[in-house]
Amino acid sequence: MSKEAKIYGYLAEFANAQEIYHAAEKIRDAKYSRWDCYSAFPIHGLDAAMGLKRSKLPIFVLCGATLGFITAISLAYITQVIIYPTVVQAKPANLFTIPAFFPIMFELTILFSGFTVLFGVLGLMKLPCFHHPLFNSKQFSRVTDDGFFIAIEAADQQFSAEATRELLESIGGTNLEVVYDEVVEEVQSKA
């Protein structure tokens, strides 16, 4: 790692789910904002321990579902009643035909919601993201196995090389490591 590489932040390991939970509470109380807990599975109650707000995904999905519903009813109504009324078995082709469109309305509502969930959650999680400074850390590869990590970014207002290190050590962080932003380093070397 060259010296001009920009520091991404500190990475510290914790022993288990209980430790990372209590550590998260302390970092939250120390008013940090750009940090995250990394684990192989979602830890119950960690959102509150980190002071995270509820995900905004349901609002997106509501919009997607509404769009699906409107698409279905316009598709069925415009084609069946306005453009090309198909009269089969003396079934009406007017406003009273709408009950026959319920299955289509239901299915398209679900289909559009499904797509909104997929693209909404990827947007909120900021994925795909194939390059991330944390991937430069060797020990971080254990995060998807049995590692529990907390990373505090240098971009945080509260961040200071000394105080943050002390905080992480005082709350039980081990294998403390400075993570560098290699992407920036590459840009610098090219320039």
Place this chain on the structure above:
Amino acid sequence: MSTQSPSNVSSQSQVVIPVLEREKLILNNRSLSWISNKVCGIIENKQPALWWALFIPCALMALIGVVGGLSYQVFSGVGVWGNSNRVMWGWPIVNFVFWIGIGHAGTLISAVLFLTRQNWRTSINRAAEAMTIFAVMCAGIYPVFHVGRVWMVWFLAPVPNSNAIWQNFKSPLLWDVFAISTYFTVSLIFWYLGMVPDLATIRDRATTKIRQVLYGIFSLGWRGGNRQWSHYEMAYLILAGISTPLVLSVHSIVSFDFATSIVPGWHTTIFPPYFVAGAIFGGFAMVLTIMIPARYIYGLQDLITMKHIDNMAKIILLTGTIVGYAYLMELFIAFYSGAKYEMDAFTFRITGPYAWAYIAMMALNVISPQIFWSRKMRENLWVIMAVAGCVNAGMWFERFVIIDTTLARMFLPGDWKYFSPSAIDVLTFLGTMGMFLTLFLLFLRFLPCINIAEVKWTLPESDPHYGEDANDKVKRVAAYQKELS
């Protein structure tokens, strides 16, 4: 009633009250990394000989049956199948409903059991979802090729044809197109999204460059940060929430293909719930049929325990009994309606030339699962495999009885016919079975067949409050008992 306050109790004695523990979902106190090693090991190690012994015949069967059989059908015309006037739907639609039904257990396990907080689902949901996707693919083949001229299949899509004629949106057949395609798409999203953290696990363990790049691309750069997990869990919850009514709607809509007609034997309001129960029943049987051998081949006994198998056997018993109730209720309503044609249709089913199919359906679907009332039988894997096999066959007979026997005896005696399938019918059906198993074996080979992240989550030590109040529970129970005495 004593007036002693609970605070005194803790200082008094260490009263150990036997509290019935819940049965563990993961046996032998396995660690987090043991789970990753076990599941990823299936992908990373060489496949056992048994895998190849199953894969080669299945792939051949798929090649001959699906590729060969369907090519022959496309070049020669739909007449190579046994479908004929009046039994136009013949085997293809029977097989279609059969496969769609099998596809229902996956989403049920992932969605309904997730919403009802049944944590035992975590060990089996991934494989069951994969099964759903593959079963729906097999199902889709039949209606697509059954239209006759397969190159005209785009007529099903909601676009006007060259004469500016639109599809009939009042037709249950078009509802079916929407239902099945939505079901396939949403199941695929559910399956893939659930797999992203596990693909990241394989990426991080990868020893070869190819594996690292491929699993890296499909895991989208997942890091497992709680800011990601928070959105991810919300996405999972919403998908479970929308999939639950979806899974119930799909087979209801499939049953509308029959129930909205005026054909005696089909025109009944019990069809939607009866079809849904049957689908869950058949789907769970298929999950057992393929998971018990997979569990044995890969030594997954600690992850898929007898508890999981016991639960699934109980669901088969329950849904099998619901299906039995539906069969009897259908007969009763036919009798109670006083409608001559309705009564005749059912008399024909039971006593006519198709009686063998009706008896097979009753025996395999209603009677065979009743053995699961006995705990001993639910613990015997051979019995479970035998019953699951019976149910798979029985559910096929159910669709055959509903579709073909009804079409063989409609209103006009001139239409009456005894239906028999052609060799190509049998070949195509065997081909889809081969295709299903081939896809499932490839899934076992290349993708994590058990949901690693969720299984880790079910371990007791994954609870952030684990170990904090181990004595509290005993104390609380002791205090409560003191109060009662």
